[in-house]
Amino acid sequence: MKEKVVIIYSGGMDSYTVLNKALQEGYDAYPLTFDYGQRHKKEIDVARRxxxxLGLKHKVIDITAINQLLQGSSLTSDIDIPEGHYAEESMKSTVVPNRNMILLSLAIGYAVxxxxxxxxxxxxxxxxAIYPDCRPEFVNKMNAVSQIANYDPVEIVSPYLHQSKIEILKDGLTMGxxxxQTWTCYNGxxxxxxxxxxxxxRLEAFAKNGQVDPLEYED
Incomplete structure (x- = not known):
């Protein structure tokens, strides 16, 4: 019997690659998608498709009620989506307060x-640079907590934690x-x-890999 794993699956490039990596490694994947009131809900439809x-047991969980507690982000509030690269200070407006801690906690409960x-x-x-809840320090601390939060320990796995989106795409292209079948844009x-x-x-990753992004763009 295959080992079960839960995949937090947004429908974006990174989680799409992670999902397929887990499948290719032989795991029985249970993708989990959250609707937390984000603007770019198009990714949820992509995740469903x-x-x-793939014939997977996919759950889309509506947690939009917590949106009222997660204000101040351009992804959940009536604030303009900033333009430019993640290295720019303006991109901090896309940080959703405590998002990954919340989503990981729910995913851990589902895993148990x-x-x-x-x-x-x-x-x-x-x-x-921009998201504290994507840094190694956060992942390591959450991993430590998830080992003792339940009778059954759960490991948090971030296979690309020390790699860039360029490297993630390269790995995905190698997997074919x-x-x-992904959506990345913050504007849905x-x-x-x-x-x-x-x-x-995303565009930088494709360019650095000598590929053309298959998505259509406004510009």
Missing amino acids: VTQK SIGAHKVYYGAHSGDH LDYS REKACGRCGACQE
Whole structure:
């Protein structure tokens, strides 16, 4: 019997690569997607389509009620989405307060309930400058807590924690993944904007890998 693992799966490039990596490593993957009131809900629809195609037991959990507690981010409040690269100070407005601690806690609870001992999520080095809950210090501390929070210890696995999105894409391309089956843009419109930090980093990753992004862009 395959070992069960829970994958926090947003529908974006990173979690898509993590999901497929776990599948290729032979795990029985249980993808878990959260609707926390984010603007870019298009990624949730993308996640549904991908998991349905793969025949996976996918859960989309509505936690939009907590949105009222997570204000002040341009992803959850009526604040303009900043444009530019993640290295810029303005991108700090996309930080959602305590998001990954909340999502990981829920995923750990789900893992315990189904007898899984690992939770995967797609933190990577490109997020370290802006997002405290994607840094190694956070992952290591959360991992320590998740070992003692329940009778059954759960390991938090971030396979790309010390790698960039460029390296994540390279790994995914090696696996033969189709990145038209992902959504990255913070603006959930019909086409990707090409200007927000998420789009900028995605386009850079494709360019550095000598590839053309299969998504359509407004610009």
